Amino acid sequence: xxxxxxxxxxxxxxxxxxxxxxxxxxxxxxxxxxxxxxxxxxxxxxxxxxxxxxxxxxxxxxxxxxxxxxxxxxxxxxxxxxxxxxxxxxxxxxxxxxxxxxxxxxxxxxxxxxxxxxxxxxxxxxxxxxxxxxxxxxxxxxxxxxxxxxxxxxxxxxxxxxxxxxxxxxxxxxxxxxxxxxxxxxxxxxxxxxxxxxxxxxxxxxxxxxxxxxxxxxxxxxxxxxxxxxxxxxxxxxxxxxxxxxxxxxxxxxxxxxxxxxxxxxxxxxxxxxxxxxxxxxxxxxxxxxxxxxxxxxxxxxxxxxxxxxxxxxxxxxxxxxxxxxxxxxxxxxxxxxxxxxxxxxxxxxxxx
Numbered sequence: 001x002x003x004x005x006x007x008x009x010x011x012x013x014x015x016x017x018x019x020x021x022x023x024x025x026x027x028x029x030x031x032x033x034x035x036x037x038x039x040x041x042x043x044x045x046x047x048x049x050x051x052x053x054x055x056x057x058x059x060x061x062x063x064x065x066x067x068x069x070x071x072x073x074x075x076x077x078x079x080x081x082x083x084x085x086x087x088x089x090x091x092x093x094x095x096x097x098x099x100x101x102x103x104x105x106x107x108x109x110x111x112x113x114x115x116x117x118x119x120x121x122x123x124x125x126x127x128x129x130x131x132x133x134x135x136x137x138x139x140x141x142x143x144x145x146x147x148x149x150x151x152x153x154x155x156x157x158x159x160x161x162x163x164x165x166x167x168x169x170x171x172x173x174x175x176x177x178x179x180x181x182x183x184x185x186x187x188x189x190x191x192x193x194x195x196x197x198x199x200x201x202x203x204x205x206x207x208x209x210x211x212x213x214x215x216x217x218x219x220x221x222x223x224x225x226x227x228x229x230x231x232x233x234x235x236x237x238x239x240x241x242x243x244x245x246x247x248x249x250x251x252x253x254x255x256x257x258x259x260x261x262x263x264x265x266x267x268x269x270x271x272x273x274x275x276x277x278x279x280x281x282x283x284x285x286x287x288x289x290x291x292x293x294x295x296x297x298x299x300x301x302x303x304x305x306x307x308x309x310x311x312x313x314x315x316x317x318x319x320x321x322x323x324x325x326x327x328x329x330x331x332x333x334x335x336x337x338x339x340x341x342x343x344x345x346x347x348x349x350x351x352x353x
Contacts, residue, residue, distance in 0.1 A: 028053070029106055029134035034217075037224035037258065047217055049107065050099040053130055054085040057225045060236060060324070064290045066282075067307050076322040078239065079292065080226060083329035086126075089164040090133075092329025093251050094126040096218030097210035102134055104214060110204035114192050116141040116185045120297070122330045123209050123248075125161035128170035138170040139196070139203075141188050147174035160332040209248025219254025226259070226324075240318065244326035245302035251328060279304050295330035 029051060036046040058081045065077050085095040105113060113131045117124040117140070124140045131138040144151070151157065158166065166172070173192060180188070189205045196203040206215075230236050242259060246252035283300040287293045294300035303325055309315035317323070 031103055031106060037221065039224070040220070047100050047103070047214060049103045051103045051106070051134060053090065053099050054095050056085070057229060058082050058084055060229055060233070062235070063292060066286050066303055068311060074320070075317045076238070078236065078322065078324045080324055080326045082222070083327045085329070089129040090126055092122050092126060094123045094210055095130065096222055097215035097250055098126060098130050100214050100217050101206050101210055102130060102136070105136065105204035106134070108204060110136065110202045112137040112139060112196055112201050112203045113206060114139050114189055114196070114203045115206040116189055116208050118142065119144045120159070120161050122161060122332070125165045125332065127206060127210070128165045128168040132168045138168065139173065139192055140165065140170055141173045141175060141192060143177055143180045144174045145177070147176050164332070209250055211248035211250030215250045216254040219251050220258045223255050223258025238320055238322040239324045240321040241323045242326065243302060243306045243323060245298040245328060247298060255326070294327070298330050299327055
């Protein structure tokens, strides 16, 4: 007799008890105790909780030198890959800050996150997607060259970060650069927050870049994370220079406090989100050389400025000294510069069959 056994999939539904805060509806909104680095004194009043959103520790990779071939050097370069803290919709340095900011929002029983940034803001995209993952509604204020709603109906309304921001269901408010400068980010956040309160909502406001005292703990912890990697990995022992970029200041503040307690501002160049042809060409050439894509707002500018400093003598690399570049992510913003980046791509050829 032949016996046939059919293995059928079984769906098991587990009913979890509902907590008083409703957090069990959103497993990603799991609060865990925060244990600060050993170099932090209790008098610093560190936060008590965080939400574990990041894939940590982020790896450190050895990469080809970004220096010009006209400047031969034996100095090795490494990347701290904070572009891989999360998936494509979450990844980048902002997620480290959001672990603490969203934890505080949950502790305050907020239901809506309100934040602000530029039209291709990595922070707004990460906040909207992480917020949705944790069960929050999100409303964002975007500083736009053209704030008219019609502008968002065409292809430019789904470029880069906007695609993921809008896919998360976030509500978008637009302002001009002049309105942003006139009123300031705090006032604009307050206006949206007050409107939500009048509707019975419980908003939690997050400043531009997630950069405040609470968000900075994400990068104080990151400094401790790298220190452990540095101590345990012999291939990192010769790192003498750590290079990172800054915009709203939270990442730089945390790393500076945690690692070297000093910071020298370089590499602003033309300004926020305005890239020179030299910077665009640098981003393109390094992607071809290494397979690593630096963004055109932050990391590309910082790496370009560092290399220019070395080549012009403003930054001195001693023999055998190695460099760690802290890659904070942001590659999605490159879509807004696609026409400049792709100007000399290799032509696509039809296969002859």
